[in-house]
Amino acid sequence: MRPYRAIFGLCTVGMLVVASTDVMMLRIVQPMLNEFGTVGTEATLYLPIAIVGVFVLRGIGSYISEYGLAWIGSRIVFDLRCEASDHLLRMPTSFYDATSAGFLLSKVTFDAQQVAAAASEAVTVSIRNTLTIAFMLAYLLYINWQLTLIAFAAFPFVALTIRQINKRLRRVTGLVQERTAALTHVLEEAIAAHRVVKVFGGEKYESDRLRAASNRLRLAMAKQSAAAALGTPINQIIVSFAVGVILWVAVRQSTDRSYGAGDFVTYVLALLNLLNQLKTLSNVTATVQRGLVAAASVFALIDEPPEVDTGTVDLGRVRGEIRFEHVTKRYDPEAPAALSDVDLVIAPGESVALVGPSGGGKTTLVNLIPHFYAPTEGRLLLDGRDLATIHLKELRRQIALVSQDIVLFNDTIAANIAYGMMAGAPREAIERAAEAANALEFIRMQPEGFDAIVGERGIRLSGGQG
Incomplete structure (x- = not known):
């Protein structure tokens, strides 16, 4: 909101004008009602002009405030989306491995x-109505x-009700956003794999999901x-008690001729407007x-730490010698090493x-070269320079990558093997298919075996396993 303070200030002035017009109308009508039947016709000549003037003023204020805040809202969402998108492009590969694309899109x-x-919308209503109430x-x-x-006595109960409902709304709103992302x-997964869905007859399965x-x-x-x-009826019931007492006292005062009919009518109108x-x-x-x-959701994404670039060296044209020195890589401290004490030299121009x-x-080894991941132990050298000392942009400028195209669903290994029309196949048939694909051994190494969740597009498996 800070870059748009001037426009927001103008919007606030517009809302102040709108809020004041309700009182202006009551002030115009009040003396007419007090002297109803005795006021001369010449005294009413200004009345149409005053009413039209108030509504013109209200219209101008309403247009300025509503359009201005809508413009600010569109700019805020534009700024948020640009910042979030730019931040996503700076995130490390490990972040995408652990986060669903659907959640990020949402x-x-x-x-x-x-x-x-x-x-x-909410800021417009909140500020304008608060000013009107004041x-x-x-x-x-x-x-x-x-x-x-007497009306003030009801306000603490109304505030308590709104507070409790807001707590409930915040919890449920978080659930709505999670399920929208899910x-x-x-949907993104089904669309991306539409060819696989069609070939294997998985339309019903995806429709059910x-x-x-x-x-x-x-x-x-x-x-x-x-x-x-829930908030509106509860607040109306609370306020109705105060209104009932107010009207009872007001009627008694009017019978004592404490004030005129115009005062009474305008008071009731103002009170009803306040309740609205x-x-x-x-x-x-x-x-x-x-x-x-x-x-909170968007800013949590923006606050995620981006990919760290510790490099200070800018490369010119490199010869292309790649050297692995005692390289070990673990994705999780408790998990077995994906690579263990690897020593490898690839000469310039050599095909390996x-x-x-x-x-x-294999995939882990290749992903270490463009520094998608850092080795847990050991180091990689490019033309004798440690990759950790080279600027990421400079390093990746030297590399061409043709990745594997994996289509796997965020489901169990068994469900991915027996997919579509083969869903419901017996476990023995699934195991035979896995054995024929030379995948049975690594599947049995998984803690959940065939019931292990592979992650979106198989992110929890290596390229070869997928």
Whole structure:
């Protein structure tokens, strides 16, 4: 919001004008009602002009505030998306290995849009209605301060209700965002692998996954709507007690001719307007909570540490000698080493083929060269220079990469082998297929065996295993 302070200030002035017009209308009508039947026609000549003037003023203020805040909201979501997207491009490979693409897409699209809604619609309603409430309270105190003090008694109960509902909304809103991201992930996965889905007859399987994810999101959104809808009736019931007492006292005072009919009517109108503003203000809390949770989600992504570049050396044209010196790589301190004490020299111009069983570390070895990962132990040298001392951009400028194209679903190994029309195949048939693909050994090495989750597109497996 800081870069747009001037526009926000102009919007605030517009909302201040809109809020003041309600009191202006009451002040115009009040003396007319007090002298109704006795006022001369010449005294009413200004009335149409005054009413039109108030509404013109209200229209100008409304346009400035609503358009200005909508513009600020669109700029905020643009800035957030650009910053989040740029940050994603700087994230290390290990971050993408551990994070679903669907969740990242949801943060940059859905969550950022929720922030925009809170920054425009919710802020407009919150500030404008708060200002209107302040003007109405001042007007009510001016007309009859004793009656208005009764209304103040209801405010703590209304505030407590809003606070409790906001807690519930924040929890449920987080659940909605998680399930929106999960649905995006399932849909992205099915679309990306559409050829595989068609060839293996997996349409029904994917349809069931999408329906299940959509239904989980529907249930979360129903909980969100229920929590948001609860605030208005509870607050209305609380305020109705105060209104009932106020009207009872006001009628008794009017019978004593403490003040005129115009005072009474305008007081009731101002009170009803105040209640309507409170109702609208309580309704917008759902949008505010969605925006706050979404902002926390997007900023959590932006706060993720980017890929570290410790290099200080800029390379010119390199000869291309690659040397591995006692290189060991572990992806997890508790897991077995993907590479263990590797010594290897690749001469400039030399072609090398890495041959071995699935899970043998071939992909890991290749991924160390462009420094997608750093070795746990040992070091890699390019033309005698340690890769850790070379700028990442300079290092990767020297490398061409043709990666493996893996299509695996975020499901168990067994479900990926027996996919589509083969779903439900007996375990013996699945094991025979794995053995024929030379994958049985590494599958049995997994803690969950065939029930191990492979991750999105097989990120938890090596390239050869996938």
